[in-house]
């Protein structure tokens with residue numbers, strides 16, 4: 001069982017992780033992709049989750065593992081077909097998630113039209129921070145988002161550049177599958193993704209939310 005920590009508000013058992021793709025224009029372009037026109041997503045298993053001060057383990061199956069820093073939305077209430085106008089009632093809080101990706105495995109899967117589950121779903125491939133209650137965040141669509149490796153800034157953007165607002169994302173996902181308490185929506189990464197190697201220290205933070213620091217082995 002994997003318990004998400006919520007500052008000052010206990011814990012929640014983590015559910016499924018729903019990850020958006022191509023939701024920042026500059027990242028879609030750096031990967032040679034067209035930005036999504038609707039909130040496309042895939043699922044990572046909750047067994048990928050690790051926490052502050054733990055290590056991402058590079059699997060022997062991959063020779064190129066990348067970091068992707070993302071704003072994470074924690075769902076607090078079960079819902080299906082949630083209209084955007086009510087979507088924020090289903091949000092419990094916000095955190096930071098690093099969508100760790102075996103880029104070589106993903107590239108092969110893309111070429112062959114195969115799913116991304118393996119490239120995205122290895123154990124340790126979803127480091128998450130402690131979460132803060134949504135009431136603490138005035139505007140989740142205007143937060144600086146950063147990631148550095150060994151002290152060097154690799155990603156820096158702002159959630160204002162997200163192509164989809166959180167209510168729209170929740171409306172879309174919940175039109176396809178039921179959202180449950182403890183589910184996490186990873187809203188996609190801005191540009192600057194790059195390789196991580198054993199021995200690296202990865203630090204990600206989002207202003208007003210907090211910091212996430214993990215090693216690599």
Ligand code: MG
Nearest residue numbers: 068099188189
């Ligand atoms: Mg991602």
